[in-house]
Amino acid sequence: MVQDTSDSQPDIQIDGGRLSANIMHFARCLRAAGLPIGPGKVLQALEAVEAVGIGNRRDFYWTLHAVFVNRRDQRELFDQAFHVFWRNPDILKRMMALLLPTLKADLKQEGPEMSRRLAEALQTNKPKPGEGDGGEQDQEIEIDASLTWSDRELIQTMDFEKMSAAEIAMAKSVIKRMTLPIMTVPTRRFQLSHLGRRADLRATLRQTLRSGGDVIDLATKRRRERHPPLVVLCDISGSMSRYSRMLLHFLHAVTNDRDRVHTFLFGTRLTNVTRYLRYRDIDVSLEKVSGAVQDWSGGTRIGRSLHEFNRVWSRRVLGQGAVVILITDGLDRDAAEGLGEEIERLHKSCRRLIWLNPLLRYEGFEPKSSGIRAIMPHVDDFRPVHNLASLADLAKVLDHVGPRRHGGMARWLAEVASA
């Protein structure tokens, strides 16, 4: 938060402390704009500026740039901030002062909400600890437990689209506790194991020394296992809106369940929301996500979004044999223009492509729309996603260690055979 910390000035003083104070303000301004800048960075910046000197503006720019910018996408923000701030640092200070009241207002808004959540949490906890009297209380809890169980059974197969608010709340809590089994693949690293088949000479020698070199007991190692990255591309256009909310809860649960999960949302454009979903608190997380996404419940441009993914992200997140989950109903505004090529590219660059489609729950579903027909030939798995049971089914798919591009290979063989 923005607050006055003028009393905690760093030790290094250039130009009578005026410049160092300005650099500190600049850093705080960048931090307020969302760059991850800690106090260490400010000291680093002062050191750097001292090293280069402040002979000319260009060097000064690149000096601060080298310290404060960490990723390519931060360059734009830095550039703007630099030009606003160093033209006249006072402007920004005044702007920050002007910003303060609104920030405070935001806080106030947040206040009651937090306390309501706290109150709710307290209320639900209240009946549970026994308040002295025995039998009746126990019985009540028993009934309670059976009730929740049957409720959950019902919800398992209920369509997300038809749920009431209370049922949605129940489903959310189930999703929150749901974990997917983690599919593993062998890596090139080794770990010590009695079940291993290779001799580990290093460990053998250590053990031998321990016993004074008399007995040589062969230690063995085996390949360490790791789950491949999981990349989720989720459609949040109008036709998916009812599902996407529930799916976001699901994605949040998965993201916090394991590492190496990358999540992208798309409608007419593509947004990487991985970082926002990492917040432990689902409410904070969803608030950040909704702030970042600009195209909620709009049209769908699957082809264009996938194109952007392939161009900008695919090489960064699909390394090391990632599994891709594509969640969309396949209804495309651009009439599947260019979709075929992009989905083919996506399929070729990942281990497995799994398509989750909520429309698949309807009995008479036929792949008639051009978007669906374009995607169909390039997926390894095609399954419904409209209720909790189907999400749990997804677990079975992810658990299976398929060879890379399993489906593609099978199809290719079938084509060769039929030709």
Add this chain to the structure above:
Amino acid sequence: MTNPLPASVDETLELLQRGDYVAERSLATALYLALKLNRPLFLEGEAGTGKTEIAKVLSATLGRRLVRLQCYEGLDVASAVYEWNYARQMIEIRLAEATGEKSRESLGGDIFSPEFLIKRPLLQALETGADGPPVLLIDELDRTDEPFEAYLLEVLSDFQITIPEIGTIKAEQPPTVIITSNRTREIHDALKRRCFYHWVDYPDAAREQDILRVKAPNVPEHLSRQVVGFVQRLRGMDLFKLPGVAETLDWAQALTQLDRLELDPDTINDTLGTLLKYQDDIAKIQGSEANRILTQVKAELSAAHPA
């Protein structure tokens, strides 16, 4: 022969120039900071923009040893930092047994002494030789897995490595560290925080022209202008992999080898493989598209440099 470190951004630029590296001032600033403040320089950028080259040039112009650690998936401590020479240790134990001279304690102490240690790049980089501290190049860091990245944190912030049997080895003089990444995955913030960061971008036409002049002096001026113009236009297009500086150089050299003094559509079609590395891209550019770009480039050049 050791050269002193540059004392300003301008001197850093000169230093790079002496090594035939045409750098932008922004890169020189970041590099100067890294040298001056003994912090690693983290270079990110597309393949073929000259990230690895910077470390090589530094090592050559500063007259320092280059220690290179090429990263790959599955890189472990044994192949990156150090390993005990097991075979020699075994022999030592057998010898001690045969002669029966040594007590167990002294043997234990002896076989974990530095002479049984096989030094790998990271440990080598902590050694200051006669030519001063080396230049450590950690190439394509994005190819390793996260555990190794975490291991690097100690090495990069304190320039020290802990070997349980011997203790902590600390560099007398910290090495100059250059880390490169192609962004096949995101590097953790904790590591980036310890470094100065620079995004190595594709050069603009003028600078690419300079690079060609320095790196490929045998390519005629007229041809190199056309080559640069063509490549610059390609970079503005929607291709899967844009050509890097390395590809421009390759192409210019290839054209010279083929005794071409000027670009023509047939030559472009035949040599496009040196420039573009994906079949989809080649198919897209080959033929009429290449012809169209060439006409534009030629028109532009004749406007800028009337014969």
